[in-house]
Amino acid sequence: MKRWVARLRIQLQRLRDHPRWSASLLLALLVVSFFVSVGSGAVEVGPLDIPRALLQEEHPDHTVVADVRMPRVAAGAAVGAALAVAGVLLQTVVRNPLADPGILGVSAGAGLAAVATLIFAPDRAAWVPFFAFLGALTTVGLLLALSWSRGATLSALRLVLSGVAVQAIFIAAMALLTFAFAERAPAFAAFLVGSLNGLGWQDFALLAPPTLIGLAAAQAAARPLDVMLLDDATAGGLGMSVKPARLAASSLSALLAAAAVSVAGLVGFVGLVVPNAVRVISGPEHSRLLVRAALGGASLVLLADTVARTLIAPLELPVGAILALIGGPTFLGILWKKLP
Amino acid sequence: MRRLGTLAAAGLLLFSFVSARAAEPVRVATLLPWVEDALRTVPDHATVVAAVRRDLRQPVPEPTLDLGNPHSPSFEALAQARPELVIGDAALHARDAVRLGRGGVEVMLVETPGVAATFDALRQIGARVGAADELDAAVAEAEREIERLVVDRPIPVLAVFGAPGRFFAMTDETWLGDLLARLGFQNVVEPPESPLGRYPGLVPLGDEAVASLRPELVLVVAHGEPERIRRAFEEKIASGGPWKGIRESSGGRVRALDPDLFATNPGLGIPKAARALVEGARPVVEARR
Structure with missing residues (x-):
């Protein structure tokens, strides 16, 4: 066993030493996840048949692949990438590997704003991501204010506990809203756990612009993010205005989490599991970490969604439930290591 | 030509x-x-x-x-x-x-x-x-x-939709409540003035809500294992407190309805459901005699 662990460590070190290997590995995983996801479901479509089913309207599986599965897969990949990078950003801002938009209530803040928009302005569906972003941003601000004691550094325990409390309040508010305005609200249980069921191209169109903007902006800010990992005094000494930088990174994280929540509900743990797993093979440098987290997040959500819709087909499990089964133990593992 | x-x-x-x-x-x-x-x-x-x-x-x-x-x-x-x-x-x-x-x-x-x-x-x-x-x-x-099945005298009835650990009264806003009303039964639970939730015809049965209910017949509907839900309801009304009034007025007449006919709206099977309801109310009619 010890020998096996030692070998694994050597292989992981090799991946860290050769950044292109880890990027290629994750890209290959995403390609495999894509084909598995598009090919599996109520109708099985072989990998070689997928392009034909997609492009030829007379193909018997064209409707299933082109109109139902492809938008779901595209949206799922975008949700995964957005949540994973949102997790990286949040973990950098608070310098804590436990940070995740789902665990800290950022997703719940976005979700509450999204549900409220759907209920009170049902004809303004296009505005849902914007209001979700405002909800997520407000939550991040609230969390930072609650977790930063005067003049002291950020407390990990205070942050996580504040997040749990904020999340409970927002979920309760969502429950009340969906109960009182049941005819206009999204299905509460599916929204709360997170689901990709029924997502179409119109959902992807809502999700793609903020996700692309968020991912590009995060990659452009890779250097400042690296500096942010240092303590505030050192970062300031290197010429960084720490508070505005932190606010900007938090806003990007909120934007990405809000985009994902707007279409898929409160999908949790992607922002926790993926950054922590990817750091093992890429190291903490953001120029590498962000791209790899996006690839890993997209793959994880696609594979989890494939399991969710094929395990007891045609009944579908919410993808969030599968991700929670992976994320819960990861969270406990990190918590076990971090807390005294 | x-x-x-x-x-x-x-x-x-x-x-x-x-x-x-x-x-x-x-x-x-x-x-x-x-x-x-x-x-x-x-x-x-x-x-x-x-x-x-x-x-x-x-x-x-x-x-x-x-x-x-x-x-x-x-x-x-x-x-x-x-x-x-x-x-x-x-x-x-x-x-x-x-x-x-x-x-x-x-x-x-x-x-x-x-x-x-x-x-x-x-x-x-x-x-x-x-x-x-x-x-x-x-x-x-x-x-x-x-129309042919309408009962002679109104029978106070409590229609219960049961899920494990929870009971809801089915008011006249549900298909079953409406059918009972058409057949001449008297639903002991009125529809709420401001209905809330996705199923406005279902009213949660809590301690306060049940204290004043006096049905002569209780009908239990459940999606799965209605007998188990019926037994749970019987245990609940046997536990006393605000629920004992239901037990006294119904004389223990708690019936589990066939899920094939009653768990969801049966459409053209509604007359068959109506016959089952009228048939099931016979003990109440006989008790009155």
Whole structure:
């Protein structure tokens, strides 16, 4: 066993030493996840048949692949990438590997704003991501204010506990809203756990612009993010205005989490599991970490969604439930290591 | 004359071709089991190509495609079925209307809060699939049968929808409550003035709500294992406190209703459900004598 662990460590070190290997590995995983996801479901479509089913309207599986599965897969990949990078950003801002938009209530803040928009302005569906972003941003601000004691550094325990409390309040508010305005609200249980069921191209169109903007902006800010990992005094000494930088990174994280929540509900743990797993093979440098987290997040959500819709087909499990089964133990593992 | 004959023959051929095309059954996917039952009675007009499960543990028998959970149908299976028409419930499926209609499929959402609405929905569906005469006649017969079954004197009744650990009263805003009212039963739970939630006809039964209820008969409906839910309800009213009034007034008459007939709206099976209700109320009538 010890020998096996030692070998694994050597292989992981090799991946860290050769950044292109880890990027290629994750890209290959995403390609495999894509084909598995598009090919599996109520109708099985072989990998070689997928392009034909997609492009030829007379193909018997064209409707299933082109109109139902492809938008779901595209949206799922975008949700995964957005949540994973949102997790990286949040973990950098608070310098804590436990940070995740789902665990800290950022997703719940976005979700509450999204549900409220759907209920009170049902004809303004296009505005849902914007209001979700405002909800997520407000939550991040609230969390930072609650977790930063005067003049002291950020407390990990205070942050996580504040997040749990904020999340409970927002979920309760969502429950009340969906109960009182049941005819206009999204299905509460599916929204709360997170689901990709029924997502179409119109959902992807809502999700793609903020996700692309968020991912590009995060990659452009890779250097400042690296500096942010240092303590505030050192970062300031290197010429960084720490508070505005932190606010900007938090806003990007909120934007990405809000985009994902707007279409898929409160999908949790992607922002926790993926950054922590990817750091093992890429190291903490953001120029590498962000791209790899996006690839890993997209793959994880696609594979989890494939399991969710094929395990007891045609009944579908919410993808969030599968991700929670992976994320819960990861969270406990990190918590076990971090807390005294 | 010969040319006229040829023209007439061609016209006849064209007419028979058009008639044959028109007579082709409509391919229907239904998210309501009772609509499936009704459409099975008019196979010349409609073919049910996909349907949801009545019991989540029981797949839909082939060759009909299985759409899974009625609350969250499989859109993949729906696309695979290539229906011309999807029929769903306005209260349950309105938010999925765009997704259900993907690929230009016609979506028909019907209102079914009561017996009259259910029968109206059946008439609409009949008209849409070209089986208006058949379904109108079936509905008329069902209405006549319900009228024949009306009880002589009102029987105070509590209709309970049970889930493990929770009980809800079914008011006249549900199909069962409406049917009981039509049959001359007196529902002891009034519909709330400001209904809330996705199922406004279901009122949670809490300690305060049950204290003043005095039904002579309790009917228990559940999606799975109604006998188990009935026993749980009997234990609840035997526990005393605010629930004991129900036990005293009902004399322990707590009946579990057949889930095949009562767990969901049975559509054209409503008269059969009505007969079962009237039959089940006999002990109350006899006790009064």
